[in-house]
Each structure stands twice: as structure tokens, then as C-alpha cells.
Amino acid sequence: MAYELCDKIKNLTPYEPNETHYRIRLDANESYFSLPDFLREKICDALTNTDLNRYPDPLAKDLTEAFGKRFGVSPKLVTAGNGSDELISIITSTFLEKGERLLTFAPDFSMYQFYGSLYEAKTVTLEKKDLHIDVDEAIAYIQKNNIRMVIFSNPCNPTSIGLSKEETKRLIASVDALVVLDEAYMDFWDRKESLLDVVDQFDNLIILRTCSKAVGAAALRLGFAVANPTITNALRAVKSPYNVNTISQIMGSCILNEGEYLNACEDAIKESVRALYQMVKPLEGKVLQKIHLGVTNFLFIKTDKAKEIFKALLQESISIRCFDGYLRITAGTKEENEALTEALSNIVRKMEETYA
Numbered sequence: 625m626a627y628e629l630c631d632k633i634k635n636l637t638p639y640e641p642n643e644t645h646y647r648i649r650l651d652a653n654e655s656y657f658s659l660p661d662f663l664r665e666k667i668c669d670a671l672t673n674t675d676l677n678r679y680p681d682p683l684a685k686d687l688t689e690a691f692g693k694r695f696g697v698s699p700k701l702v703t704a705g706n707g708s709d710e711l712i713s714i715i716t717s718t719f720l721e722k723g724e725r726l727l728t729f730a731p732d733f734s735m736y737q738f739y740g741s742l743y744e745a746k747t748v749t750l751e752k753k754d755l756h757i758d759v760d761e762a763i764a765y766i767q768k769n770n771i772r773m774v775i776f777s778n779p780c781n782p783t784s785i786g787l788s789k790e791e792t793k794r795l796i797a798s799v800d801a802l803v804v805l806d807e808a809y810m811d812f813w814d815r816k817e818s819l820l821d822v823v824d825q826f827d828n829l830i831i832l833r834t835c836s837k838a839v840g841a842a843a844l845r846l847g848f849a850v851a852n853p854t855i856t857n858a859l860r861a862v863k864s865p866y867n868v869n870t871i872s873q874i875m876g877s878c879i880l881n882e883g884e885y886l887n888a889c890e891d892a893i894k895e896s897v898r899a900l901y902q903m904v905k906p907l908e909g910k911v912l913q914k915i916h917l918g919v920t921n922f923l924f925i926k927t928d929k930a931k932e933i934f935k936a937l938l939q940e941s942i943s944i945r946c947f948d949g950y951l952r953i954t955a956g957t958k959e960e961n962e963a964l965t966e967a968l969s970n971i972v973r974k975m976e977e978t979y980a
């Protein structure tokens with residue numbers, strides 16, 4: 625007798641955390657702001673009276689209210705998750721039946737496909753045109769191929785490109801499939817491009833938000849799904865009751881209630897990514913073929929030398945993100961941006977000399 629793992633998990637490997645300590649980390653699109661002292665104190669006070677012997681609030685009332693207040697949406701439409709990662713997992717595993725079709729786009733966030741195959745959906749991928757979603761093509765494809773769910777990030781990780789509100793609405797209104805719209809980076813673009821204010825008008829839309837990027841609280845693992853009452857009801861029914869721990873609920877509420885502070889962080893990060901773009905833009909050429917600024921807190925760079933540049937930067941103890949044929953660099957502090965630019969210039973110039 626012998627137990628064997630089933631096919632879908634037997635070749636998986638655990639996520640490998642990067643154990644090396646790098647001098648500069650511009651690889652995960654996190655905010656570069658750590659909590660200010662006034663907020664640390666507020667959080668400490670709030671945590672002092674926590675009853676750790678009691679289970680968390682399953683509906684995370686205070687937290688969803690703070691989220692609703694910050695983003696102008698009714699807390700009745702908000703479900704909190706242990707990171708948006710958990711919400712993607714819950715949605716993919718429960719809103720799709722085995723073998724039903726999940727549409728993703730390429731390039732886009734890789735977790736969508738991962739959960740799709742883990743839960744035995746049939747994942748299909750549409751290649752973007754010149755890095756953009758072709759909405760007409762997508763609508764036709766979804767209708768013709770019996771797609772049950774579509775998921776994409778807007779603005780997109782890793783391209784940094786945004787699809788306009790009008791185009792996004794047109795896509796959702798034209799299909800029967802459930803559309804999961806991951807707005808993880810929307811705070812860096814423009815509130816007016818978000819669909820949060822119209823989410824209730826659609827019977828097939830879930831918007832995902834996270835505290836891991838502009839809110840600067842990746843460590844808390846807090847994500848949000850916003851949808852009409854019918855979908856919200858289903859989401860709350862299928863999630864595990866105590867999915868968001870009390871400490872994260874309290875800390876998240878404290879942070880989300882500091883609207884002015886968060887606005888200032890967003891403005892500074894937006895300024896930082898523009899400054900970084902101005903600094904590296906002159907390096908565009910034979911090696912860095914195209915540097916995209918986009919509407920997020922990172923740059924997307926097309927280059928045939930992605931792997932070589934990535935490795936050379938690690939030698940300088942600078943970590944960025946490497947993909948096949950392109951690089952992604954998160955905007956950091958002024959000092960981090962300068963150090964990155966200097967190291968990158970040296971690497972690129974050396975490569976261009978060997979080209980010539």
C-alpha cells in the first residue's frame with residue numbers, strides 16, 4: 625500500500641522566499657513608507673484592549689467601515705480577506721465549477737492562473753495587443769468560448785498600463801461571465817478610473833482591493849472584495865468565518881481611517897515613480913529597448929537582457945523583478961532610486977560597449 629499525491633499538486637514546489645538580505649528591495653511593489661510614530665501609538669492603544677481569547681469578528685465590521693469611508697463605498701458591499709490573494713483563491717474555488725472556463729490575459733498577475741489550475745478550472749489566456757487588452761476581441765472571445773469567469777488587474781501588474789473606466793464598463797456590460805477586476809494599483813492612478821462607485825450596477829462584477837500597496841501594510845495581509853449584495857452574500861457564506869485575524873482588523877482600521885496621511889503617501893509615491901522614470905529614461909537604447917512609465921508605482925522595462933541585468937543588480941545587492949523579456953522596478957525612496965539608477969547605468973553602459 626502506498627499513498628500518492630494527486631496529479632495537480634504532485635509537481636508543485638513551495639513559494640521560495642528570498643532569504644538573502646538585499647540592500648535595496650524594489651521587487652514587490654510595496655510602499656516605501658513605514659508607519660509613522662503617531663500611527664504606531666494609535667495602533668498600540670487600540671491593541672491594548674484586545675481580547676485575544678475571543679475569535680475575530682467574522683464580518684470585520686470596523687475594518688470594512690473604515691474601508692468604505694476611505695473609498696466611498698457602502699460597507700454592506702465589502703468582504704474582507706486575508707490578503708486579496710485569499711480572495712482570489714476563494715472566488716476561483718467557489719464561483720467556478722470543475723472544468724468551467726477561466727479567462728486571463730498575458731502578461732498579467734501570475735496568481736490568477738495558478739489558482740485556476742489548482743481548482744481544476746479550464747484556464748485560457750488571451751495575449752494582449754501591444755500590452756493592451758483589446759476589449760472588442762475579449763468580448764467576442766468570452767461570448768464564443770463559454771467563459772464563466774474573467775480576471776485581470778487594472779492597472780496591470782506587470783505592464784503598469786490602465787484600461788479606462790469606460791472600456792472596463794463596456795467589457796463587463798457585454799458579457800455574462802463573472803468579471804473579477806483587481807484594482808490593487810488603482811490608488812496610484814486616478815480615483816475616477818475605479819469602478820468602485822458603480823459596482824452595484826453590475827450583476828457580474830467583483831472588484832478586489834488590497835492594503836499591500838498604496839496603503840503600505842503588506843505585512844497585515846488585508847484584501848477586500850467589493851460586489852453587489854447577491855455576490856457579497858455568497859462570498860461571505862463561502863469564506864472561512866474567521867479568515868481575518870483581530871490584530872489585522874484593528875491595525876487595518878486604524879490605518880484606513882488616516883485618509884490625509886494615506887493621500888500624502890500616495891502623492892509622494894506617484895512623485896517618486898515619475899522621478900525614477902526621468903532618471904532611467906536616458907538609458908533607453910539597444911539594451912533597455914523600452915521603458916514604460918504607466919500609472920502605477922513601478923516601471924516596466926522591455927529588454928532582451930532581463931536575466932543578465934537582474935543578476936548584475938543582485939551583485940550590487942539591489943533586488944528588482946525579472947520576467948521573460950522584461951524587468952519590473954518598484955519606485956522607492958529618493959536614495960533607493962538614485963542607487964538603482966547608478967547601478968543600472970553602469971550595467972547598461974557596459975553591455976552597450978560590448979554590443980558596439
Ligand SMILES: *Cc1c(COP(=O)(O)O)cnc(C)c1O
Nearest residue numbers: 707708709733777781808834836
Ligand atoms: C500585489 C498585488 C496584489 C495584492 O495581493 P495581497 O494578497 O493583497 O497582498 C493583488 N493583485 C495584484 C495584481 C498585485 O500585484
